[in-house]
Amino acid sequence: MSVKTPVLSRATGLVLGLVALGLVALLSLAVGARSIPLSTVLDVLATRDGSDSAFVVWELRIPRTLIGIAVGAALGVAGALMQALTRNPLADPGLLGINAGASAAAVLAISVLGVTDLRAFVWFAFAGAAVAGTVLYVIAGRTGASSVRLALAGAAVSAALTGFTQAVILVDQNALDQMRFWTVGALARADMATLTDVAPFLVAGLALAVLLAKPLNVLSLGDDVGRSLGAHPGRTQLLTLVAVTLLAGAATAAVGPLVFVGLVAPHMVRVFTGPDERWVVAYCAVFAPALLLLADVLGRVMAREEIDVGVVTALLGGPVFLVLLRRNKAVRA
Amino acid sequence: MTALRPAPVVELELPRSRARRRSLVISLCLVAAIVVVSVIALGTGAIYVAPLDVARTLLGNGSRVTNYAVLDLRLPRVLIAIAVGAALGMSGVVFQSLSRNPLGSPDIIGFNYGAATGGLLVILVIGGSPAVVSSGALVGGLVTALLVYVLAWQRGVLGMRLVLTGIGVSAILQAVNFYLIVNAGVADVARATVWLTGSLNNLGWPQLWPVVIALVVLVPALLFGVRWLEVLEMGDEVAQGLGVPVERARVYLIVTGTAACAVATAAAGPIAFVALVAPQLAKRLVRSNGAGLLPAAWMGALLVLVADFAAQRVAGGLPVGVATGALGGVYLAWLLWRKP
Numbered sequence: 001m002s003v004k005t006p007v008l009s010r011a012t013g014l015v016l017g018l019v020a021l022g023l024v025a026l027l028s029l030a031v032g033a034r035s036i037p038l039s040t041v042l043d044v045l046a047t048r049d050g051s052d053s054a055f056v057v058w059e060l061r062i063p064r065t066l067i068g069i070a071v072g073a074a075l076g077v078a079g080a081l082m083q084a085l086t087r088n089p090l091a092d093p094g095l096l097g098i099n100a101g102a103s104a105a106a107v108l109a110i111s112v113l114g115v116t117d118l119r120a121f122v123w124f125a126f127a128g129a130a131v132a133g134t135v136l137y138v139i140a141g142r143t144g145a146s147s148v149r150l151a152l153a154g155a156a157v158s159a160a161l162t163g164f165t166q167a168v169i170l171v172d173q174n175a176l177d178q179m180r181f182w183t184v185g186a187l188a189r190a191d192m193a194t195l196t197d198v199a200p201f202l203v204a205g206l207a208l209a210v211l212l213a214k215p216l217n218v219l220s221l222g223d224d225v226g227r228s229l230g231a232h233p234g235r236t237q238l239l240t241l242v243a244v245t246l247l248a249g250a251a252t253a254a255v256g257p258l259v260f261v262g263l264v265a266p267h268m269v270r271v272f273t274g275p276d277e278r279w280v281v282a283y284c285a286v287f288a289p290a291l292l293l294l295a296d297v298l299g300r301v302m303a304r305e306e307i308d309v310g311v312v313t314a315l316l317g318g319p320v321f322l323v324l325l326r327r328n329k330a331v332r333a
Numbered sequence: 334m335t336a337l338r339p340a341p342v343v344e345l346e347l348p349r350s351r352a353r354r355r356s357l358v359i360s361l362c363l364v365a366a367i368v369v370v371s372v373i374a375l376g377t378g379a380i381y382v383a384p385l386d387v388a389r390t391l392l393g394n395g396s397r398v399t400n401y402a403v404l405d406l407r408l409p410r411v412l413i414a415i416a417v418g419a420a421l422g423m424s425g426v427v428f429q430s431l432s433r434n435p436l437g438s439p440d441i442i443g444f445n446y447g448a449a450t451g452g453l454l455v456i457l458v459i460g461g462s463p464a465v466v467s468s469g470a471l472v473g474g475l476v477t478a479l480l481v482y483v484l485a486w487q488r489g490v491l492g493m494r495l496v497l498t499g500i501g502v503s504a505i506l507q508a509v510n511f512y513l514i515v516n517a518g519v520a521d522v523a524r525a526t527v528w529l530t531g532s533l534n535n536l537g538w539p540q541l542w543p544v545v546i547a548l549v550v551l552v553p554a555l556l557f558g559v560r561w562l563e564v565l566e567m568g569d570e571v572a573q574g575l576g577v578p579v580e581r582a583r584v585y586l587i588v589t590g591t592a593a594c595a596v597a598t599a600a601a602g603p604i605a606f607v608a609l610v611a612p613q614l615a616k617r618l619v620r621s622n623g624a625g626l627l628p629a630a631w632m633g634a635l636l637v638l639v640a641d642f643a644a645q646r647v648a649g650g651l652p653v654g655v656a657t658g659a660l661g662g663v664y665l666a667w668l669l670w671r672k673p
Contacts, residue, residue, distance in 0.1 A: 089496055090436045139670045148435050152613060153669050155436060159606045160662030166530050167648065167655045176526060177519045184511045260504045267497060308515065314508030321501040322484060325494065 010279055013272055017286040021069070024293045028065040029057055032300045063192040068296050068309070069289040070195060071187070071251040072261060074202050076288020077209045078247040079262030080269075080280045084216040085240045086151045092263035093248030095154040096241065099257035100161035101132025102249065106182060107168045111175040122197055122253045129249030132157055137241055150237075185258035185310030187296050198250035205246030206285070212240055213278040220275065260314040261288050264321050271324045291317055352621040356628055359618050363631035367415060367638060374642045375407045409541045410533055413600055414641045414653070415634040416544045417533075418607060420597040422615070422633025423555050425608030426626050427590030430562040431583065432496050438608040439594035441499040442587065445603045446506040447477025448595075449529055452602065453510055456525045457517040463535075466528060467599045474598060477502060478591045482584075531604030531654030533641050540600060547596040552630075554589045559626045561586065604654045607633050610661040617668050636661055 030041045036053050044054040078093040086095070094100070105128025109115040115124065140153040169176040215236040219226040223233045248262065268291075269283035295312040302312070375391075376382040380402040382390065390399040391408075421439075429437035439445060451473020455461045461469070485498040514522055527534075561582040564572045569579050594608065611633035615625050618632075640656035648656065 088434065088436060089493065090434060090441075090500065095436075139666045149669060151436055153666060155606075155609060156662040156665040156669065158662070159610070159658035160666065162605070163655050163657070163659030163662065166526075166658070167651055170523075170526060170530065170651055170655065173519060173523055176523060180514050180522060184515055259507065263500060264504060267500070307512065311508045311512045311515075314504040318501050318505035318508070321504075322498060325497050325501065326484070326487070 010273055014279075014282055014286060017283065017290065021286055021290040021293070024290050024297065025065050025069065028068065028293050028297050029061045031297050032056075032061065033306075063195060064187050064190065064296070065293065066192075067190045067195050067254060068187050068293045070199065070202055071255050071258070072289030072292030073285045074205060074247040074251040075258060075262040075292075076265040076269075076284035077206060077281055078244045078251070079264075079288075080266040080277065080284045081209055081212065081216070081240050081244050081247075082262070083266050084220060084277050084280075085237060085244075086154075087220065088151050089267065091151060091154075092259065093244055093252075094158065094257065094259055094262070095151060096244055096248070097132035097136050097154055097157035097161060098129040098245060098248045099252055099259065100158040100165070101128040101130075102126070102252045102257060103165045103179070103183065104128055104161040105131070107165045107175055107179055110178050111168050111172045119193060119197065122194055125253035126198070126201070126249050129252055130245055132161060133241060133245035133249070137238070182256045184308040185256035186308040187255055187292075188306060188308075190255055194254050198254045201246045201250035205243045205250070208239060208243035209247070209281055212236065212243060213281045216240065216277045220277070256310065258292070258310050258313065260310070260317060261292055264317055265291060268317070268321055268324055352619065356619045356621065356625060359615070360628050360631055363628065363635055367631065367635050370635065370638050370642065371411050371415070374411050374638065374646075375403050377642070377646055378402065378407065405537075409538045410536055410641070411638065413536050413541050413544060414533055414638045416541070416548055417597040417601050417604065418611070418634035418637030419630040420544075420548060420551070420593040420633070421604065421607040421637070422611035422629040422631070423552075423626055424590045424593040424597070425610075425612045425633070426629045427555065427558075427562065427586050427593070428608070429612050430566055431586055431590070433566060434496060435613060436609065437496075439591060440503060440608075441496055442591060443477040443481045443499050443502045443506065444474040444591055444594050445598070445605075446503040446510070447480075448474035448598045448603050449510050450477075450506045450513075452528055453513045453525055456528060457513050457521050470602070471595055471599050474595055475591070477506065478587075482587065527652050528602045529654075530652040531602040531657070532652030533601055533645075534650070534652065536600070544596055544600045547592070551589060551593050551596065555593065555626060558582070558586050558589055601653065604637065604657055606658045606661050607636055610665050611636055613665060614661070614668065 026038065026041065029045075030036050030038050034056055036056065040053050041057060044051065044057050048054050048058060075093060082091045082093055082095060083089060085091075102125040105124045106121060108128075109121060109124040115121060136150075136153050136157045139157065140150045165179070169179050215231050218229050218231040219233055219236055221229070226233060251258070265284050265288040266280060269280055269287055273279035273283050292309060292313055295316050296309040298316060299307040299309055299312040372384050372387050376384055376387045380398060382399050382403055386395070386399055387403055389395055390403045395403065424439050425437075428439055428441050429435060431437070432441050434441075448470040452466050452470040454473070455466045455469035459465075481495070481499050481502050484502065485495045487494070514525065517525070561572075561577055564575055564577050565579065565582060572579050572582075597604065612625070612629040614636075615628035615632040619625055619628050636657060637653060640660050641653040643660065644651040644653050644656040
């Protein structure tokens, strides 16, 4: 019985998380520059009646909410995978060089090629993320690199790419002006077309993540123990890197580099789930988007002008994270 | 019984002394490289000075022109680069060792993010001279470090909780930084970006002296604390068993490590990546797992010196932080790739 209870409560927590995500999503449809009563939201969701409220909900807020959910889930899960793979609490999807790669490609597109079309921008950023992920894999070693090597190689690739990005924006003020808005990360500029562009990558990445949770669990005991239990460290590592690149690359391409969610959401949920990666991934897929959406909603009402979700997530999630950390007696060296 | 004792001691000492010798050789090579690059950097610019003339000028036998170019213009900048790099390298060793994490750096205690927030507030909101920006950065960094330490304190500060608390506080500050950057005029942001990248432009003798004085105090202090580092890496229980006052040693190391980073940031802004990469590069060259404070210091100095030379002379006046990331990143990637 003592074994069964935590599983049950973890399942309950997951259901509660889904309910919370649903509520926040509704809130996200209702709140904004033009606030719409919840009853009206439900009405126009049922029948698209051509009123102004219906237009706002269907054309602006549904895409934004869906993107928030998709991106939040992707980043949270990618962060969980990354921390499991490198066995390093400082790891986040950005460590793969994904953010740096996307930023470098984005700045290249703006400054050298003069791209202004948002949709082309998405593809550049995604390509940059993918290239960075591949370079990292080649450097770290093709067959089962140690977690420390992987982490260091990621830091090295990120630093080199960031240096490039910095050099360009320091010389080209126009690029600096565009990049500073992109770097914060915002849901406001994303539209339905962006979502359909990146959706296949997100779905593929999430599916991979579900399959990888169990092998990663086994490997958390160390490569040697894992191997003797039938795991394949090299294969798991490659697939995890692919999954993280797909998830974080697509998310970053869609809304810009949101650092906080991928880094901290896994730590937050681990306080409740314990170290089992299957639960960590499931919780991240539910709670990370809830956190992101809530931050987006608050960002719309906190000040007269909207505050970007990248700023609010960290402002809101940071203190929560610190409180959880202080109350959690299980955090040991 | 007593006759049995020396044997294991000898066995333990032998590889250690070899590692020491290798560490010494590497340090000497790095110092030699620093001297060579310094001479080249001192001679290069609008007024070219040949290496021999640079040496002559440094020894006090220069002409008026070479005195002006080498001693007045270029020497302080070269010395600041060396000092800043060495400080960052040592700080990195301390924090990587304390957190038992190869990605550790003064960022762990939130220093750089706090310094960035302090500096940005001065540049974007208050508007002040470079000296005020430095002080703002110092105050921001130190307050943040203190905050992280206090928040992580629960009957002692454990390595992991310190790391995670640092992540949380840094994330909040980064959000504040983003907010400040997005809501400011682009000209101010451009100036802030130069500072955030870390730059040695326009630094001279008046900026060098405070750094030198600080390092004269800090280097012995760090060398004194380094004996605890290796023991603390084995875990708190082991360290306690070996008679190390664990909590006091950790506070001492955090304070000295943060101070070293603070000196560098005050002088040149938050230069990225040196504190992280210099200890890793040094460790790979020395091929030891030990702390290696001095090799990391020399490596940091060489990295910042070469990066500044590249950014200033090759890339046409870019801030040094651009090149530290690029050079250090590529070099580390190459070392990792070469030795699978």
